[in-house]
Amino acid sequence: MAGSRPTSKDVAKRAGVSHTAVSFVFNGRAEGNLSPATQERIRAAAAELGYRPDAVARGLRRRRTAVIGLVTDHIASSPFAGELLTGAMETAWAAEHLVLTVDSGGDPVKEAAAVDALLDRRVDGILYAAMSPYRVALPDGLGDTPTVLANCLPAGDDRAAVLPDDRAGGATATRALLDAGHRRIAVVGGIDDIATAERLAGHRDALAAAGVAEGPVRHAGGDLSDGYAAALHLLSGPDRPTGVTCYNDRVATGVLQAAARLGLSVPGDLSVVGFDDQRMLSEHTAPPLTTVALPHRAMGEAAVGLLLAAVTGSTAPPPVVRRLECPLVVRGSVGPAPR
Amino acid sequence: MAGSRPTSKDVAKRAGVSHTAVSFVFNGRAEGNLSPATQERIRAAAAELGYRPDAVARGLRRRRTAVIGLVTDHIASSPFAGELLTGAMETAWAAEHLVLTVDSGGDPVKEAAAVDALLDRRVDGILYAAMSPYRVALPDGLGDTPTVLANCLPAGDDRAAVLPDDRAGGATATRALLDAGHRRIAVVGGIDDIATAERLAGHRDALAAAGVAEGPVRHAGGDLSDGYAAALHLLSGPDRPTGVTCYNDRVATGVLQAAARLGLSVPGDLSVVGFDDQRMLSEHTAPPLTTVALPHRAMGEAAVGLLLAAVTGSTAPPPVVRRLECPLVVRGSVGPAPR
DNA sequence: GTCGGTGGCTAACTCGTGTTAGGCATCGGA
DNA sequence: TCCGATGCCTAACACGAGTTAGCCACCGAC
Numbered sequence: 001m002a003g004s005r006p007t008s009k010d011v012a013k014r015a016g017v018s019h020t021a022v023s024f025v026f027n028g029r030a031e032g033n034l035s036p037a038t039q040e041r042i043r044a045a046a047a048e049l050g051y052r053p054d055a056v057a058r059g060l061r062r063r064r065t066a067v068i069g070l071v072t073d074h075i076a077s078s079p080f081a082g083e084l085l086t087g088a089m090e091t092a093w094a095a096e097h098l099v100l101t102v103d104s105g106g107d108p109v110k111e112a113a114a115v116d117a118l119l120d121r122r123v124d125g126i127l128y129a130a131m132s133p134y135r136v137a138l139p140d141g142l143g144d145t146p147t148v149l150a151n152c153l154p155a156g157d158d159r160a161a162v163l164p165d166d167r168a169g170g171a172t173a174t175r176a177l178l179d180a181g182h183r184r185i186a187v188v189g190g191i192d193d194i195a196t197a198e199r200l201a202g203h204r205d206a207l208a209a210a211g212v213a214e215g216p217v218r219h220a221g222g223d224l225s226d227g228y229a230a231a232l233h234l235l236s237g238p239d240r241p242t243g244v245t246c247y248n249d250r251v252a253t254g255v256l257q258a259a260a261r262l263g264l265s266v267p268g269d270l271s272v273v274g275f276d277d278q279r280m281l282s283e284h285t286a287p288p289l290t291t292v293a294l295p296h297r298a299m300g301e302a303a304v305g306l307l308l309a310a311v312t313g314s315t316a317p318p319p320v321v322r323r324l325e326c327p328l329v330v331r332g333s334v335g336p337a338p339r
Numbered sequence: 340m341a342g343s344r345p346t347s348k349d350v351a352k353r354a355g356v357s358h359t360a361v362s363f364v365f366n367g368r369a370e371g372n373l374s375p376a377t378q379e380r381i382r383a384a385a386a387e388l389g390y391r392p393d394a395v396a397r398g399l400r401r402r403r404t405a406v407i408g409l410v411t412d413h414i415a416s417s418p419f420a421g422e423l424l425t426g427a428m429e430t431a432w433a434a435e436h437l438v439l440t441v442d443s444g445g446d447p448v449k450e451a452a453a454v455d456a457l458l459d460r461r462v463d464g465i466l467y468a469a470m471s472p473y474r475v476a477l478p479d480g481l482g483d484t485p486t487v488l489a490n491c492l493p494a495g496d497d498r499a500a501v502l503p504d505d506r507a508g509g510a511t512a513t514r515a516l517l518d519a520g521h522r523r524i525a526v527v528g529g530i531d532d533i534a535t536a537e538r539l540a541g542h543r544d545a546l547a548a549a550g551v552a553e554g555p556v557r558h559a560g561g562d563l564s565d566g567y568a569a570a571l572h573l574l575s576g577p578d579r580p581t582g583v584t585c586y587n588d589r590v591a592t593g594v595l596q597a598a599a600r601l602g603l604s605v606p607g608d609l610s611v612v613g614f615d616d617q618r619m620l621s622e623h624t625a626p627p628l629t630t631v632a633l634p635h636r637a638m639g640e641a642a643v644g645l646l647l648a649a650v651t652g653s654t655a656p657p658p659v660v661r662r663l664e665c666p667l668v669v670r671g672s673v674g675p676a677p678r
Numbered sequence: 679g680t681c682g683g684t685g686g687c688t689a690a691c692t693c694g695t696g697t698t699a700g701g702c703a704t705c706g707g708a
Numbered sequence: 709t710c711c712g713a714t715g716c717c718t719a720a721c722a723c724g725a726g727t728t729a730g731c732c733a734c735c736g737a738c
Contacts, residue, residue, distance in 0.1 A: 005458075007693095007694055007695085008694070008695065009694080017717075017718085018717070018718045018719080019694085019695080019718095020696085020697085020717075020718060020719085021716095021717065021718080022695095023695065023696060023697085024696095024717095026695095026696095027695095027696070027697095029696095029697090032715085032716095033715085033716070033717075034716070034717075035715080035716065035717090038716080038717085052455065052458075052459055053459070053694085053695070054399075054459065054461065054693090054694055054695065055456075055459040055460045055461070056395060056398050056399050056404060056460065056461045056693090056694080056695090057399050057693070057694035057695040057696090057723090058694080058695055058696075059395050059695095059723095060393075060395050060396050060399055060693090060694080060695075060696095060722095060723050060724065060725090061694080061695050061696045061697085061722075061723050062695085062696065062723090063723075065395065067439070067460070075421055075424060075425055075428075078418070078421075079417070079418050079421070079619070081421060082414055082417075082418070082420060082421050085414060085440070086414055086442060089414075089440065089441065089442050090442075093441070096456075098439050098440075098441060098456060098457075098460065099439070099440060099441075100406070100437050100438070100439050100440075101424070101428065101437075101438060101439075101440055102428065102432070102437060102438075103425060103428050103429075116391065117435075117437060118437075119344075119391075120391055120392070120393065120394040121394045121395065121406070121437065122393065122394070122395045224623060250623075253623070257625075278619065280418070280617065280619030280620060281619060281620075281623070284563060284589075284592070284620070286596075346723095346724060346725080347724070347725065348724080348725095356687075356688085357687070357688045357689080358688095358724090358725080359687080359688060359689085359726085359727085360686095360687070360688080361725095362725065362726055362727085363687095363726095365725095365726095366726070366727095368726095368727090371685085371686095372685085372686070372687075373686070373687075374685080374686065374687090377686080377687085392724085392725065392726095393723090393724055393725065394725095395723090395724080395725090396693090396723070396724035396725040396726090397724080397725055397726075398693095398725090399692095399693050399694070399695090399723090399724080399725075399726095400692070400693050400724080400725050400726045400727085401693085401725085401726065402693075
């Protein structure tokens with residue numbers, strides 16, 4: 001007896017009406033069809049029994065499950081995925097939707113199987129999140145299921161996508177240094193990467209807007225040791241820069257260590273700006289890192305927002321790329337230019 | 340035409356049989372009921388149409404959705420949650436189940452609503468994961484839905500739970516130092532916490548087993564600065580310890596910084612063992628941290644394993660607490676005892 | 679020739695809801 | 709008195725499967 005949920009029929013019996021009447025009450029069709037007294041009786045009966053409509057049966061009939069599917073290539077490896085997932089879950093929740101997540105681990109076969117499994121469950125839309133912003137071939141079979149990509153681009157430009165605005169972010173990083181009075185600004189780290197190119201372009205945008213000449217650029221890789229090595233070189237030469245923007249926080253941490261090694265104080269002698277806001281790192285360096293945050297949470301929110309709009313409007317999301325702002329997180333590694 | 344999935348009726352029509360026959364094929368009831376020739380015709384028709392049974396309709400009839408619900412209090416804040424989620428998703432996937440996740444953000448009201456939303460979707464079981472291992476009052480209403488707690492304990496001992504074996508983990512940390520020949524071993528960090536007490540007990544277990552006298556214990560808190568301060572004190576006194584086990588990796592990082600400040604080399608003069616394996620930290624300290632890992636992924640796997648067993652056996656998971664091993668992750672911060 | 683059994687298949691019901699067409703009063707007006 | 713309109717409600721079907729009971733033809737045995 002404890003095990004079985006009450007159905008709309010139970011409620012109907014208790015209120016002395018048909019189950020149709022119960023359905024009306026729970027779907028806003030009561031007004032004009034059911035007398036206020038009857039509505040009240042039904043509501044009371046439902047409350048007493050603790051009735052809640054069965055979402056599975058409802059999904060079958062309505063052909064909407066109020067569930068959106070999320071397939072990603074690496075959820076555990078980075079806190080970013082967690083942020084994106086949180087953003088997605090929260091906007092979904094606000095619209096009374098839930099999120100069904102599958103991690104493909106980057107395996108295309110599993111990825112296709114994951115999409116199939118989600119479609120079998122009749123999810124209302126699919127959010128496809130990648131960890132690296134490359135172009136991505138979606139498994140086919142999703143047909144006209146509303147689909148939005150997050151942090152990656154569709155192979156053909158036929159799907160909606162949500163991405164960080166790397167170019168503007170690059171400009172933001174550099175502007176943080178310019179605003180503090182720096183004029184000799186270097187760029188350290190980076191790989192053969194769309195993001196690297198975009199951020200560098202943003203860097204140049206900011207320099208140009210301020211009428212400042214370009215400094216040295218060292219695309220040395222994306223790891224702590226890369227930042228360390230490049231900075232050691234860069235900072236021991238003549239005419240050393242007073243500010244450095246980095247490809248990411250790992251590289252920036254390497255730069256901080258190199259500065260410490262060379263006896264340069266940060267931010268006294270040198271200012272450093274990171275990228276990504278990898279908080280486990282950026283909050284714990286000495287000094288804590290001023291950095292440009294990737295909008296992972298916002299991407300999750302925006303992507304689900306697009307999906308929900310498509311679902312309620314029963315139209316595919318417009319296949320445009322939306323770029324989201326990368327906000328500056330001010331901590332302690334930027335100070336006024338020395339001298 | 341592209342938009343609508345084929346149903347079992349479409350397959351039936353194409354194969355010239357009833358939809359019941361199709362259902363038989365997809366549920367292992369074909370043998371003995373359908374001639375091999377008919378089976379083959381059905382299979383062929385299904386393949387040509389790309390038919391896959393609708394999981395929503397199937398869930399309604401079978402009263403099993405092949406979805407398990409996961410409610411957690413903080414998914415984004417730590418990489419641990421991601422690990423747990425990954426473990427859960429993987430074992431679920433291996434059994435052809437998916438995971439429906441809700442983050443309550445620690446709000447008990449939302450938590451209850453989340454459980455209701457999951458039950459509405461008729462999830463086959465619920466995995467309740469917390470970030471801190473305190474006792475937890477489950478929202479009622481889950482009745483006899485199979486439920487397993489991960490990383491926390493039920494308020495009454497009426498539910499199954501999966502936890503790290505903190506005591507054994509504490510012993511593992513200390514044993515790593517004992518095995519390297521250390522005899523003066525300190526404990527740094529910790530809060531008023533079950534985990535702290537358990538790990539300390541394990542520490543003493545290991546010392547007792549090796550017949551080594553207890554060293555200083557500083558329950559100084561759980562942050563980097565706490566570790567730094569405590570270690571500065573501890574290491575500058577006379578008769579300083581040669582090995583330290585820490586409450587967590589943040590504390591351990593503080594200890595490393597204190598050692599550097601005092602001119603002690605790690606692991607030459609001092610060996611340090613962390614706890615948690617917070618990789619973003621432990622992999623990037625100098626030297627990289629030898630630490631005891633919390634079995635988050637294993638907890639996710641074990642919890643879902645228990646749930647699946649309960650679901651297929653249609654019996655509640657036995658309300659016992661299962662403690663999972665915390666493995667030692669060897670990196671570079673432990674060396675032979677000096678002298 | 680009838681009876682019982684068996685292999686091969688389907689009609690008809692079920693799960694719990696949403697939805698459409700229509701029934702049955704009652705009421706006002708001619 | 710009869711007619712149409714209106715207010716209130718329900719019967720019956722649909723969604724897409726899984727499941728039970730049973731039909732029908734064929735076979736062998738008596």
